[in-house]
Amino acid sequence: MAKMKLYDFQISGNCYKVRLMLSLLNLDYNKINIDVINGESQTDEYKKINPRGLIPALIDGETIIWDSMAILSYLARRYGCDSWFPQDALNLASVMQWLAVSENELLYGLARARAALVFKRPFNLAQCQDDANIGLMAMDQHLAGQQWLATQTPTIADIACYPYISLAHEGEVSLEPYPNVRRWMADLEALPNWIAIDE
Numbered sequence: 001m002a003k004m005k006l007y008d009f010q011i012s013g014n015c016y017k018v019r020l021m022l023s024l025l026n027l028d029y030n031k032i033n034i035d036v037i038n039g040e041s042q043t044d045e046y047k048k049i050n051p052r053g054l055i056p057a058l059i060d061g062e063t064i065i066w067d068s069m070a071i072l073s074y075l076a077r078r079y080g081c082d083s084w085f086p087q088d089a090l091n092l093a094s095v096m097q098w099l100a101v102s103e104n105e106l107l108y109g110l111a112r113a114r115a116a117l118v119f120k121r122p123f124n125l126a127q128c129q130d131d132a133n134i135g136l137m138a139m140d141q142h143l144a145g146q147q148w149l150a151t152q153t154p155t156i157a158d159i160a161c162y163p164y165i166s167l168a169h170e171g172e173v174s175l176e177p178y179p180n181v182r183r184w185m186a187d188l189e190a191l192p193n194w195i196a197i198d199e
């Protein structure tokens with residue numbers, strides 16, 4: 001079977017989520033660079049792959065999947081062991097709960113604070129930083145009592161939450177008040193096959 005193809009942009013936190021998962025699962029793939037800053041995600045050709053004009057997107061054989069959360073779910077269930085995305089009611093709900101944080105406070109807060117400062121996007125920086133701190137505070141309280149976000153082992157929720165937290169400084173959001181979040185990051189970074197955003 002042909003290698004999977006990831007439509008990717010190195011500095012994108014959403015693409016980094018997928019590269020991390022592929023690496024942790026030790027999966028081989030080809031990267032296709034889509035320079036979103038120069039509008040390459042808005043071409044007619046790319047919109048045949050993702051009609052929303054966003055990266056990441058993954059092609060695996062005949063299957064096309066777009067959206068980082070959907071791709072993480074697919075990779076975990078298709079290629080990972082059950083624990084990456086458990087299906088029993090309680091653990092599934094717990095994973096979904098933290099995926100929701102990754103798509104709300106971490107996106108509208110951390111990712112947009114970074115976009116405002118690094119990419120000069122017209123977001124309200126102070127509002128983004130406030131939103132980010134709501135999510136980080138909830139995580140820090142939760143992680144005081146357990147090692148990983150959703151279950152007793154790492155799940156796609158941990159992978160989805162990590163990238164924009166690791167880039168928090170670029171949005172001038174300090175992680176200093178969140179010792180449990182920093183401990184959790186170190187635990188993730190110690191996993192076999194971990195990669196940084198620029199690898």
Ligand SMILES: N[C@@H](CCC(=O)N[C@@H](CS)C(=O)NCC(=O)O)C(=O)O
Nearest residue numbers: 012014036041054055056067068069
């Ligand atoms: N929820 C989507 C968000 C994807 C997204 O916003 N991607 C950004 C890069 S991080 C993008 O493609 N932007 C291109 C554009 O806005 O034209 C996901 O997780 O995949």
